Structures are given as C-alpha cells and as structure tokens.
Amino acid sequence: MNDRLFIFDTTLRDGEQSPGASMSKDEKLRIARQLEKLGVDVIEAGFAAASPGDADAIKAIAETIQGSTICSLARANERDIHAAGGAITPAARGNGAGGRIHTFIATSPIHMEKKLRMQPDQVVEAAVKAVKLALEYTDDVEFSAEDAVRSDMDFLVRIFDEVIKAGATTLNVPDTVGYSIPALWGERMKQLIAQVPNANQVVWSTHCHNDLGMAVANSLAAVMNGARQVECTINGLGERAGNASLEEIVMAVRTRKDIFTCDTRIDATQIVPASKLVSTITGYPVQPNKAIVGANAFAHESGIHQDGVLKHRETYEIMRAEDVGWHANRLTLGKLSGRNAFKTKLAELGIVLESDDAFNSAFASFKELADKKREIFDEDLQALVSGEGYAAEHERFKLVMLKVCSETGVVPQAQLVFSDEGAEKQASGQGSGPVDAAFKALESVVNSGAELLLYSVNNITSGTDAQGEVTVRLTHEGRVVNGQGADTDIVVASAKAYLHALNKLHNKSERAHPQV
Numbered sequence: 001m002n003d004r005l006f007i008f009d010t011t012l013r014d015g016e017q018s019p020g021a022s023m024s025k026d027e028k029l030r031i032a033r034q035l036e037k038l039g040v041d042v043i044e045a046g047f048a049a050a051s052p053g054d055a056d057a058i059k060a061i062a063e064t065i066q067g068s069t070i071c072s073l074a075r076a077n078e079r080d081i082h083a084a085g086g087a088i089t090p091a092a093r094g095n096g097a098g099g100r101i102h103t104f105i106a107t108s109p110i111h112m113e114k115k116l117r118m119q120p121d122q123v124v125e126a127a128v129k130a131v132k133l134a135l136e137y138t139d140d141v142e143f144s145a146e147d148a149v150r151s152d153m154d155f156l157v158r159i160f161d162e163v164i165k166a167g168a169t170t171l172n173v174p175d176t177v178g179y180s181i182p183a184l185w186g187e188r189m190k191q192l193i194a195q196v197p198n199a200n201q202v203v204w205s206t207h208c209h210n211d212l213g214m215a216v217a218n219s220l221a222a223v224m225n226g227a228r229q230v231e232c233t234i235n236g237l238g239e240r241a242g243n244a245s246l247e248e249i250v251m252a253v254r255t256r257k258d259i260f261t262c263d264t265r266i267d268a269t270q271i272v273p274a275s276k277l278v279s280t281i282t283g284y285p286v287q288p289n290k291a292i293v294g295a296n297a298f299a300h301e302s303g304i305h306q307d308g309v310l311k312h313r314e315t316y317e318i319m320r321a322e323d324v325g326w327h328a329n330r331l332t333l334g335k336l337s338g339r340n341a342f343k344t345k346l347a348e349l350g351i352v353l354e355s356d357d358a359f360n361s362a363f364a365s366f367k368e369l370a371d372k373k374r375e376i377f378d379e380d381l382q383a384l385v386s387g388e389g390y391a392a393e394h395e396r397f398k399l400v401m402l403k404v405c406s407e408t409g410v411v412p413q414a415q416l417v418f419s420d421e422g423a424e425k426q427a428s429g430q431g432s433g434p435v436d437a438a439f440k441a442l443e444s445v446v447n448s449g450a451e452l453l454l455y456s457v458n459n460i461t462s463g464t465d466a467q468g469e470v471t472v473r474l475t476h477e478g479r480v481v482n483g484q485g486a487d488t489d490i491v492v493a494s495a496k497a498y499l500h501a502l503n504k505l506h507n508k509s510e511r512a513h514p515q516v
C-alpha cells in the first residue's frame, strides 16, 4: 500500500506574508473552511505572536475546524511559544484533528551570525528549549531549521538529533530562499534521514520557496527521497516568488502514481474552488497559464490539439478538468431565488454572516447583482460576500455613487459620492481614463498620500456580463495593502477596490514578521 503524504497548508501564514495579502479573521475562517473541505492535514493558521488579532484569528480557526490539525508558527522563544500554545489550545484540547506548534530557528552561518547574532551552541539550546516548552501545550510539535538550504550538514544533523530527543514529532527542512535544485534537495533529504539518529521516529517535511521557479520540483525531489510532509500554499502564494503550490504537488503525485509511492487524502475536486477563493480574498490573480488552476490549464487552443482531444482525450490531456474542480462552479442562484435559498447556498460555501444586518445587506446586494447578471455562480457569491466585508460598519470609506463620462476625444471625468465615517462627501476629477479619473477624484478629497503599486482587473466568471474583480495595491509609510472590489461595471469595481485599500491603510495594526 502507498504511504500517506501529509499536506501542510501555509496559505494563511507564509501566503499571508505576500505584499498586501493580509487577511481579516473572517477571511481566514472562510479559507480555513475551504482547506478543511479540501482535506489538508495541517492548516498553518498564522503566527500568533504577530499581534493579538493574529492570535485571535488562529484561535477562532482552532475552535471551528474539526477535520484538519490547526498549527501556529512560533520563533524559538518563550513569548512566541506561549502565544502559539494559547491560540491552538481549542484544537489541541478539543475533539477535532488536534493542534500543532511549529517552532523554528535559523541554522545557516549567515542567519546565525548576521540575523540572530547567536553562536551555534546557543541556537541548539534555544531549539531544544522551545520544543520542550511547546510540548506543554500539545504533543504535536514541529521544528524547522530555517535556511536549511545554506546550513552546514553536520550542524543540521546535530540540531535535528537534539530536537528529536527533546520530543519534536515533525522535522521540517526549508529552502527558505529558494536556492536549491531538485537533485541537491533530494540528496539533502536522503542524507538527513540516513544520518540523523532515530530519523524513523519523526515525519520529515520539506518547505520550498520559488525564487528560482523550482519550489514544486524541489519538494517532489524531497518526497522521492523520504519526505512525507510537504508545506505548500494554494496558488503558490507566499513570500517573494511564493511557496510550492499545493495543487501542483497534489496532482503531480496523483497523476504520476507510477513514480510516487505515496498519496495524499486531498479531495482534488475542491482545488479550483480553493484557488478562486484565495485569489478573491487576497487580491492575487492566478495567471492564465498556471498549471492546474489557470484559466487555460485545460483549454485546447490549437486545432490539432482539439482534434486529438475530441478523438481520444488522453492524446493531449493527462488530467481531467472536472477532477480538479473546474466546472464545480455550478449555476447557483438566479433572480427568483429567495432568502432561504441564499442562506442555504452560503452555508454550503462555508460562509457565515454573523449578524442579521450583514445577512440582509448581503441579500440586498445579491438581488441587485441578479438584476444585472442572469446567472450567479459560487464565485460571484464569494466576491459578493467579500464586498459585504469591505462595506462593514467599521470600515471608514464606502462608495455611495459613481458617475463617469468617457467618450472618444473628450477627457474622461468622474464624479463620486462616498461616505467617510458615515458622512457623505463628493469628489470629482479628470484622468487619462475613467478609472484614473475616479482614483484622482477620490484622492483629491481623501489626500491619503498613498502610492499606487498595482492595478489589475480579472473577470470572475466568463461572459461579458461577468463581474470584474479589481485589485488595487497601495503603499504608504512602508505598509502595503491590497484592496478588492467586484462589480459588473469595472469602474465601479475599481472605485470600491480603491476605497477598500484606503480602509485597510486606515485600520493600522502593528504586526511582527516572524522572519525579520
């Protein structure tokens, strides 16, 4: 029988470290529910010591999720371990799949000397102490040797030996800077398993970044050499060039059963819905040619390919689109659907609207959308509910009205009414296009001083009546935020996205970064 390959999803932690991808507690809960449906073994729900808000979100996930182990990251120090332990306690004590503390410390000479300013002996001591303290909260403790890729092999063997003796149950080997290549990474995993005493008492894990585009290949090489946990993210989201993408790992192992002697328990039909949800919430669009989840991944453009596929699917297709959840976005609701149907569908999607007001407002938005768009799909509802989040009472700015004039040969103009802490304000401006005019109009009143880093538009579903989903990335005083907005009118979606980003800039909260 094939071995089990554990999937450790870190979308909510490493993925959240992507610029502007920070998520609210509700957004994290929605993603966690989808990850549970997907069947991931471990959800790294965040870094509890980052802020009280981060700890609270992990705790809420630990209280809600039953089917996946809930994990918090912690640096190898007492404060972090206590914060992580407190946050995962509902999972560790409950009857769900348990709680894990993932503690780490850097082990490469460059990190120990320049970042930690610690001697190797001190690093080993801190790692052992952290593991022992973590065991007071849970018996599921993972240890990572940060920057293992540039660490000395003998030192890695020593520290892993010590943390096994201290009680760690999973040992993670990260390529923190995405520096390795598959042959070397596989060899490193093989040597560690061969040289670390009692290596067979723990699960070996790999965590690869994608700086040279080899995160998935390196992770698979580690699996071929004994790793039985892969740390990955939906859509490959993550620091810099991202992490290994979950969908590619899962489908590579499943499609090449002839090569891999292990498999995951992932329900692959939930992959595309998970990808779309993460993209909608974080504002990171998926490139069309992205493997598995890109819009073109199963589209056959050339006549020769189409002919081949029509005659015999396997001529050009190694996987079936429906097996990874394409077409899972069944027609959901329409103009005549009532409150009950809407409520039932939200529950099916794992969306919980806390108050009656939130539900009423979402239902009103749904009816408005159904008037403009004949068919409403799951993705439309996810975007719509995210829109309700943007407009939540605690948000400072909200779009009330937008009028644009765009005509060939005439300078585009925009007029807006928006509420600022409940008070209506008017704005007008000109620009090189209607979107530019709308942003300039808003800035002329808000004067945020923010710089626009990115503007992107994607359609949520197909067809010209589809909603456009806009992402606006702003930066101000060193902070980077992504704002999202969706509407069948992309200028309206753009204004909503801009205001959403301004709301995020306004809601300042101090958060520590685990690796800085």
Ligand code: KIV
Residues within 6 Å of the ligand: 014, 073, 104, 144, 145, 146, 147, 172, 174, 175, 176, 177, 207, 209, 514
């Ligand atoms: O990339 C990395 O090394 C990490 C660790 C915290 C595991 O994310």
Ligand code: ZN
Residues within 6 Å of the ligand: 014, 174, 176, 207, 209, 239
């Ligand atoms: Zn990482």
